[in-house]
Amino acid sequence: MSLFHLTSLADVDAAEWDALLPDQQPFLRHAFLLALEESGSVRSESGWQPDHLLWRERGRLRAAIPGYRKRNSWGEYVFDHAWADACRRAGIGYYPKWLGAVPFSPVTGARVLGEAESAAQLLSALPETLHQHGLSSAHINFTDARGDALLQRQPDWLLRLGCQYHWHNRGYRDFQDFLDTLMSRKRKQLRKERETVAQSGFEFSWLRGDELREDQWDFVYTCYANTYAVRGQRPYLTRDFFSLLAARMPHSIRVAIAHLQGQPAAMAFCLTDGETLYGRYWGCLAEFDRLHFETCFYQGMEYAIAAGLKRFDAGAQGEHKLVRGFEPQLTTSWHYLTHPGLRDAVADFLQEEREGMRAWAIEARDALPYRRGDQ
CATH class of the missing domain: 3.40.630.30 (Gcn5-related N-acetyltransferase (GNAT))
Structure with missing residues (x-):
C-alpha cells in the first residue's frame, strides 16, 4: 500500500x-x-x-x-x-x-x-x-x-x-409555470427584466461543444477574458483549454450565445452531467441593461426546464440570485x-x-x- x-x-x-x-x-x-x-x-x-x-x-x-x-x-x-x-x-x-x-x-x-x-x-x-x-x-x-x-x-x-445559491426545477412545464409559483411583485420583476432584453432585440441560441466552430470558440474566449480585463486581471483559463475540452468532452458542454442584429454579443458557458446544469463563465462585448440576468440566469433556467434537468448551479456567491428563485x-x-x-x-x-x-x-x-x- x-x-x-x-x-x-x-x-x-x-x-x-x-x-x-x-x-x-x-x-x-x-x-x-x-x-x-x-x-x-x-x-x-x-x-x-x-x-x-x-x-x-x-x-x-x-x-x-x-x-x-x-x-x-x-x-x-x-x-x-x-x-x-x-x-x-x-x-x-x-x-x-x-x-x-x-x-x-x-x-x-x-x-x-x-x-x-x-x-x-x-x-x-x-x-x-x-x-x-x-x-x-x-x-x-x-x-x-x-x-x-x-x-x-x-x-x-x-x-x-x-453558502451558494442553486435553482431547482420542480417539474415545471415551462418558464411561465415557474413564474406562477412566485409572488406577484417578484413575478412582475422577472418578467420585466426578460422583456427589457427581448425588446432590445436580443435572440439566444444554445449549442453543444461539437456544434461550435473555432471562430465561435474565439468569441466565447473573448467574452470570458473580457470579464477579467474590465477588472484589470488576467483570465485563469487559456484559449487552448476551450478547444481541448470541446474535442474531448463535447457532449458535456452547453453554450448560450446572445445575438444582436445577427451578431454575437454575449455568451454563457455551461457544463452538464444530465441532471444538473453548471453555469461556469459568462461575458459580453458591451454592457446592456439586464443582459447579465437573462444570459446567466433566465436562459439557464429555461434550458434546464426544456432539457428535464433537476438543478441549475449558476456559480459561486451572488445574493442577488435569491430574488430570482435560487435557494441557499x-x-x-x-x-x-x-x-x-x-x-x-x-x-x-x-x-x-x-x-x-x-x-x-x-x-x-x-x-x-x-x-x-x-x-
Whole structure:
C-alpha cells in the first residue's frame, strides 16, 4: 500500500482514473483535469502546480484526490487570504500549501475518490506527506457528503461552511409555470427584466461543444477574458483549454450565445452531467441593461426546464440570485494546518463562522420570491 504524488494526470490511465468517479459530473473526469494542465491553465508559474495524490494497493489504483501545490490563494473560491496574512505578520510560512480541488471551479462534488477504506488510508497518510514536502497545510474544497463523512473521522481536520445559491426545477412545464409559483411583485420583476432584453432585440441560441466552430470558440474566449480585463486581471483559463475540452468532452458542454442584429454579443458557458446544469463563465462585448440576468440566469433556467434537468448551479456567491428563485445551499471544505497555534486560532474563527453561515442560510430563505399562503 503506497501513497504516490503525481505531477501530471497524463501519467495515470484515463480509464483507471475515471473508474474511481461516483457519478457523471464532468469536473473530476480525467479529460477535464488534463485539459487544464495541457492548455497551460494550471502550471507552477501561476501558482497551481499539479500534485495529485494516488493510493495504490498491489499495483491497483484504489483511491485518489486531484491536488495542487499552491503558492497563492487565487482561483480557489474558499478564501483563506486572511489566514495567509496572519501568518505573514507572525513570521509563519503559509505557502506552499496543498489543495485538493478542481481549479477555478467552485462546484460541490466528489474530492476523495475511490473505495471508502482506501480513501481513509490515503487521508491518514496525508499529514505526514505535508511534513516531508515542506507544506504548511492541506485544504480540500467543495466536498460532497461522502467526503465530509470520511474527513470528519480524521483527526485535526477543520470544517468550514460557505453558502451558494442553486435553482431547482420542480417539474415545471415551462418558464411561465415557474413564474406562477412566485409572488406577484417578484413575478412582475422577472418578467420585466426578460422583456427589457427581448425588446432590445436580443435572440439566444444554445449549442453543444461539437456544434461550435473555432471562430465561435474565439468569441466565447473573448467574452470570458473580457470579464477579467474590465477588472484589470488576467483570465485563469487559456484559449487552448476551450478547444481541448470541446474535442474531448463535447457532449458535456452547453453554450448560450446572445445575438444582436445577427451578431454575437454575449455568451454563457455551461457544463452538464444530465441532471444538473453548471453555469461556469459568462461575458459580453458591451454592457446592456439586464443582459447579465437573462444570459446567466433566465436562459439557464429555461434550458434546464426544456432539457428535464433537476438543478441549475449558476456559480459561486451572488445574493442577488435569491430574488430570482435560487435557494441557499451550504457548501463544505476541510482544512488541516500543521502549525498548532494557527490551527487553534483558525478553529475558533471557523466555529463562529459556521454558526453565522447556518444562520444566514435560514435567514436568506426569507428573501426567496416564492408564494406563501394566499400571495
